[in-house]
Amino acid sequence: MLSAERLHKRYGAHTALHGLDLTVRPGEVYALLGPNGAGKTTTINCFLGFVRPDGGRALVDGRDPALDPQGARQALAYIPEQVNLYGWFSGRENLAYFAELGGHRYRKAELGGFLTEAGLEADAHDRPVSGYSKGMRQKVGIAIALAKDARALLLDEPTSGLDPRASHEFSELLRRLSARKVSILMATHDIFRALDVANRIGIMVGGRLIEEMDAGGLSAAGLEARYLNATLAAAPAEAAP
Amino acid sequence: MIGSVARRELALQLRDGRLLMTGAVLLLAVLAATAAGWFQFDRARAEREHFIAEARQQWLDQGARHPHRAAHFGAYVAMPQLSLAMFEPGLRPFAGQTLWLEAHDRPAFANIPSEDDLTLQTGLGVASGSAILQMLGGLLALTLGALAIVRDRESGVLRLALAQGVRPRAWAGGKLLGLATVLALPLAPAAGLALAAAAFAAAPGTRFDILARGLLLLAADGLLLLALLAAGIAISAVARSSRGALVAALGLWVGVFVLAPRAAATLVERFAPAPTLQVYQKAAGQAFDEGYGGKPGYAAQLKALEAETLRRYGVTRLDDLPVGFSGIRMRHMDAWSTEVDDREYARLLGIYEAQARIRMGVAVASPFVAARSVAQGMAGMDWAHHRRFLEAAEAYRRGFGLQMNTLLERRVRGSRWETDGDRSDWAAVAPFRYETPGVGWALARQAGFLGLLAAWCLAAFAALAIATRRLRP
């Protein structure tokens, strides 16, 4: 569903992606771990068509976002680290707006259903978003993704800043989506959450996928050790005292 | 999709109290300026009517005097104004509305209000409803446009919106439509009320013409604002920050509204200056005295005229003529000075044309110059309307000059000069009548600027289309 083939991207002298190969199958939750500047967000931007790769290609349901950005975006949903919305609109109005941008028109009750499914309390649905907490905005972002009914979901640090309960609810939601055969690519620093929801985990350093593993059977301590080893090995000079 | 985005944009802007307040202020400013314009228009009309009546009465009551001195006492005429002048006073403060028609000289505008009224030289010329609509409406259009996309880019909304798969051009088009509606909300009622007021105050029989002119005027303003809005959104599409977008938009506004009109005046003065009246009269005087194109100067012509008149009446001395030679001489003198003047005036018209071309060139860079020209033309307050009035007044002046010379020819004998005309002679001079031309005439003179405005609009749309071809989040 989502695949990167020898994806290469440079920003001036800095190489953000070094021939990245990656595949996320239908129903799979793939967690991309890595330090800051590893290329996780660039990878997501390539799938979204926000960044045009210098080499290789990203494919979303067989469509290349560099050639057909709208076609690729139709097939996926996206939740950024900070879900910023129109403050003067309520959660429901924001959802209706973004859903329409995605080509879906829903009735008021259906919109409420998505918001509730995303975990937003009913009494907040019609309040202006300017009064929402970060977690509440994140839930509207999830509702937008749900309403889009996409076959792939891209998540960029989705649980950053969420409280443990909200993070848990989020994990539950990802599992439900996975069960509906939605392919999920999640860039994150959160080892615990990756282990909690992902089927497969990739570790990226310096634009390269250093290691890829099945999440089953891994412990948090074990994953952390492999992560540290991978990142230290890839950047010894940076890690030296 | 465009409609949906436009509706949301409209709703968003309406919930933002700042816009409501700005719109309300703009609406009030346009209405207040139009109301003030109404009073000024009404006062000017009353002044003009009083002036015309008084000046006519003074012409009749001037007492017995020599017909040529009566021609020097002259007549005063005043240019009628369309009621749209309350919205767009155009050149009124800088041209005046009266002309003194005196023997020998082509009339030129004098008694110019801005030379007497210091308040007309104090600001940046935003005292009329039309100027506020164009300048402040333009500023609002540019700033609204400049913030339209970049704010979403800064907040991350753009990222989320694009990820939904919306086509960037459709999204930007929706923004354009929504913001155009937002702009129209305060400005359309203001413009509509101004137009209604102008139609209400229109002279009998001219209402249809006023409405047609008014609609064209508003269409030009609409094109201006739409072009600026699209240009603003195009800036917003490429700007990385709202700060940068605003600075670029304000820079554009300063260039289009403040610098360009002055640049036009400076270029005109540098490359196609009109002669001063003294220079014009000196050139005409020289041609009059010395002749041109094989035609002899006045002194030689006078000698020939004397010989020809003596021959025609079969006498040898001017004193023996059965008619007044003074009248014949004055008539001939006026005919020759008219011929000379027509030649100089044709040159002057060439200079005006060159000036208009320079302004047209500046309007390529500034749609405001074009929109203001169209507005003034439709309100009947541009230089073309003033010049047409000048030409009609000149034709009238020549007519009554001829009447005075004929009177002199009939009243004196031989080479005598002194004789007096009386009230019945003055009454024989018909009062000056002038009709402002119709909308078609005005449109023909402003078609170039109207075309430029349309081109600006298309160019701004094209810039927006290019800027949003691959919209970056």
Add this chain to the structure above:
Amino acid sequence: MRPLWRQEARLFLRAPGVAPLLAVLFALSVLGAWNGAQRLEAERARIAEAVAADQAAFARKRDQLVALEAGRAQEGQFGSARKAHQAVMSAGRPLVPPPAELGVLSAAEARPTPDLLAVSLLTRHRDQQPTLDDPTNRLDGPFDLSFVATWLAPLFLLFLTYDVLARDREQGSAGLLASQGRTLAAIAAVRLAVRFVAVFAVVGAVAVAAAVVTEAGRASLPALLAWLAGLALCLGTWCALAGAVNARARNSASASLALLSIWIATCLLAPAVISAAVGAVAPPPDRLGGVLAMREIESGLNRRRAEVTAAYYAARPQNRPVRQGDEYEHYFVTEMFPRTLAFDAAFAPVAAGMDRARVRQAEALRWASPASPSLALKLLTEDLAGGAPERRVRYLADVDAWQARWRGHFEPKLASMRFLTVEDYDRMPRFEPRPEAAAARWGRIVALLGALALPLLLALAWAWRALRSAGPL
């Protein structure tokens, strides 16, 4: 504080966009100064040409007279050098006021005082100064230093100061800044001062250079210092306003919009509102009323012309004609000249009333100018460039005094039709205008500096209050 100055100056000058912006301001200032210099040069050339032509004409007449008296020449029907009605009656002598000290600052064409009047024995009140120029060129006013300093420099300062603190808040660096030991108020003050110095230096330097180059020794240091003080007060007000707005603004877009709103209010709307209010409180001279009064007086005198002539000679029996003269001379001397004197006596109060109205308007504008620092600076600039109505009134009083002496010199021979002598030519009164009294002139300038200081003090108080409590969030 010194290191902070250096750091902030370096930061400012290295910021992208600052150098181009200052370069554009410099270029516009130079262009404005160049236009002012061009106008000055053209006006001086026109005056020099008129003075030279006048001197040559009188020298020619004197030579003719010498030749006539020596029997070396014969007198024609026209152009006699010894008949006063032909030699001097309508010969307009160019009268020039004392030069303005800073004329280069303004290129205003519609200044109420033309720096050249051609005055003869006849009335000066019929001189209307008509123009052939397309008034569209005067619509926006000239592009001169007055325009740059008054309207553009505040805009440039706005571009440079709108984000002195707001940008740090926006980028999240305000907290870091505030935690380094200096208050945000001190940092903002230094940043504003750096920007003030940059803009003031650019515009001020160009103005000083232009004054020194064009006025060549005539530019008075006090006048130049007064103008620079006015510029500093105006720019200082904008810096203080930028400080006050930045103290609260959460981001640079809001700060720029707030400052832009203040610019619109004080530079665009306030002058329009002030103009309307001043127009109501101190209406401009009633020019059309003046024209009607002029024609009424003329007609009345024409109807009573025999009576007027009789009254003139009854009051001045020594001026009774000593010879008959032809019908032209008879008319000009015994009819037109007495009527001219009677006309001037009757019209003088009307003209004085119009001049008083101009002065009243100027005073009212000065009173209202604290509401718009740009308007106050414009009035100050125009005053120093020679455009104050008070200067006109003073000049016209000198012109009238000279005309009385001129008439006194030639009247006995004109009215009595005695022939002029060479001595009459050699002892002609000279026009020696008095410079305006320093107290009156500096009273106006100090009042305008006060009008500029008042908004500065208010803005400083606001900025002080706001910046004292300005925080990083």
